[in-house]
Amino acid sequence: MPPHSDFSSLTILLQSSQGLQIMDCNKNWVGVPYIEGALIVQLGDQVEVMSNGIYKSVIHRVTVNKDVKRLSFASLHSLPLHKKISPAPEVLGENNTPAYGEFSFNDFLDYISSNDDFLQQRFIDTLKKSPS
C-alpha cells in the first residue's frame, strides 16, 4: 500500500505480521513491530485539522513479501459524511489563526474521485493555509 495518511479521526489496526511502516519527523520509514494481538492506534487527518496541527496525522505505508501471507483489519473512525470539521477555537493561538480550512468527509470523497493523482498530493495539504 503506497504512502498515505488516513482521512479519519482514529484508525485502529490489527496486523497479522510485520509490514506497516510509519514516516518519522526526519522522513525516514520506521517499521512498526509486530506484537501478537496488539491494536495499533493512528491519528488521521481529522484530528490534525481539529487540533490545528498540534497532533499530526501519521503518514504510513505497507510492504509485503512473497513468503509471508499478511492480513490486516483497519477500522477507520470518522465524523459523519457532511459534518464540517475545522480547527477548534480552543486550540488557536493568540492570533486566532486557523492553519487549515474546513472540510467534511464528503469533500474528501469528492477530492479523491476527481483527482487521479490523489496519492501524490495529500488531501490535507490542500486545506493548509500556508505550505509546510
Ligand SMILES: O=C(O)CCC(=O)C(=O)O
Ligand atoms: O495494512 C495495514 O497495516 C495498514 C492499512 C492502511 O493503512 C489502511 O487501511 O488505511
Ligand SMILES: [Fe+2]
Ligand atoms: Fe492507512
